Amino acid sequence: MTEKTRRTIGGTALAIGLAVLYLILILSALHSVGTDDALYYSLQTKAGILPRAGISDEDLRRLDAELASYLAGRPNELTLPLESEPDGYSVLAMVVDGALRPAFGEWEMTHLEDCRRLFALLRKVHRRLIPWAVLLIVGGAYLLRDRRRARGIALLSPLILLVPVGGFALWAAFDFDGAFTFFHRVLFDNDLWLLDPRTELLIRICPESMFSAMGLRILCISLGAMLGTVALAVLATFLWPKTKQNEGNKWNDNRATRRGAAQRQRTFDFGGKR
Numbered sequence: 041m042t043e044k045t046r047r048t049i050g051g052t053a054l055a056i057g058l059a060v061l062y063l064i065l066i067l068s069a070l071h072s073v074g075t076d077d078a079l080y081y082s083l084q085t086k087a088g089i090l091p092r093a094g095i096s097d098e099d100l101r102r103l104d105a106e107l108a109s110y111l112a113g114r115p116n117e118l119t120l121p122l123e124s125e126p127d128g129y130s131v132l133a134m135v136v137d138g139a140l141r142p143a144f145g146e147w148e149m150t151h152l153e154d155c156r157r158l159f160a161l162l163r164k165v166h167r168r169l170i171p172w173a174v175l176l177i178v179g180g181a182y183l184l185r186d187r188r189r190a191r192g193i194a195l196l197s198p199l200i201l202l203v204p205v206g207g208f209a210l211w212a213a214f215d216f217d218g219a220f221t222f223f224h225r226v227l228f229d230n231d232l233w234l235l236d237p238r239t240e241l242l243i244r245i246c247p248e249s250m251f252s253a254m255g256l257r258i259l260c261i262s263l264g265a266m267l268g269t270v271a272l273a274v275l276a277t278f279l280w281p282k283t284k285q286n287e288g289n290k291w292n293d294n295r296a297t298r299r300g301a302a303q304r305q306r307t308f309d310f311g312g313k314r
Contacts (some may be wrong), residue, residue: 050183051193057176058197058273060169062266066201067166069261071159073254077101077108083250093244094137100245103143106132110152111159119149136241148242151232158227187277194273198266209259216252 041049073079081104084090090097109116117132131142131149144152184190212219224233235243 046183047186047189050180050185051189052180053176054180054184054190055193055197055200057173057178057180058194058269059200060173060176061269062198062201062262064166064169064173065265065269066205066258066262067162067169069258069265071112071162071166073258073261074159075108075112077104079254079257080104080108080250083253084245084247086253087247087249089245089247094241095134095143095245099134103132103134103245107152111156113156113160113163118143118152144242145240147232148235148240151228151235152242154228154230154232187280191274191277194270194277198270202266205259205262209255212252212255216248220248220251 081101084093084100084104090100093100095103106116106118110118119131131144133140134143136143181190184193208219237243
C-alpha cells in the first residue's frame with residue numbers, strides 16, 4: 041500500500057467514523073428527549089392542554105410517566121396482556137371526560153406500539169453503531185498519521201450530517217405541518233397517527249407545539265454535543281504524542297533535509313591549488 045493510498049483510506053475512515061459518532065449523539069438526544077416524562081408535562085402545561093384534555097393534573101402526570109416508560113422499553117402499567125385474549129391488551133384506566141375507562145383506544149394503542157418499536161430499533165442501532173465508530177476513528181487516525189489533515193477532517197466532518205439535518209430543520213421552521221407529515225409518512229406505513237381530538241385522548245395531550253419544542257431541544261442538544269466532540273477531536277490533534285510514526289509534518293522535515301544538502305553543495309574550497 042502506497043503512502044497516498046494509506047492516507048486516503050485513513051482520512052475517509054476517520055471522516056465516516058466521526059459522522060457515525062455524530063449520528064450516535066443525535067440518536068442519544070432523540071431517545072433522551074422522547075422518553076422524558078418531566079419534559080412532556082412541562083410542555084403540556086405550557087401549551088395549556090388540561091382544560092380540554094378531559095383528565096386531571098394528577099392523571100396527566102401518571103399517564104406521562106407510563107408513556108415515557110413504555111417508549112423506553114421498561115415494564116409499565118400502560119399495557120397488560122389479557123389471558124382470555126392472547127392478541128389483545130387492556131390499558132391504564134382513568135377518568136376521562138368524567139367516565140372511568142381505558143386511557144387509550146385501540147387505534148391509539150396500535151400507534152403507540154408502532155412508536156415503541158421505533159424506539160426499540162433506535163436503541164438497537166445505537167448499540168451497534170458504537171463499536172463501528174470506535175473502530176473507524178481509531179483505525180482511520182492510525183492510517184492517516186497526519187495531524188494537520190486529521191484536524192481539517194474533524195472541523196469539516198459535521199457537515200456530513202448537518203447539511204441534511206439542517207435542511208430538514210429549516211423546512212420544519214418554515215412549514216412545520218409539512219415536515220411533520222413527511223416525517224410520519226416516512227416512519228409509519230399506516231395512518232393511525234391521524235387521530236381525532238374529539239374522541240382520542242392521545243392527540244389532546246400531545247399538541248403540535250409539544251412536538252415542535254421537543255424537536256428544537258433535540259436539535260440544540262445534538263449541535264452542542266457535536267461541537268463539543270469537534271473541539272475534543274481538534275484538541276487531540278495537538279496533544280497526540282509526536283513520534284516518527286505519527287508525526288504528520290514530514291514535508292517540513294524533508295524540506296529541511298533538502299535545504300541542508302543544497303547548502304552543502306554551494307560551499308567552495310578556497311584553500312585548494314591555484
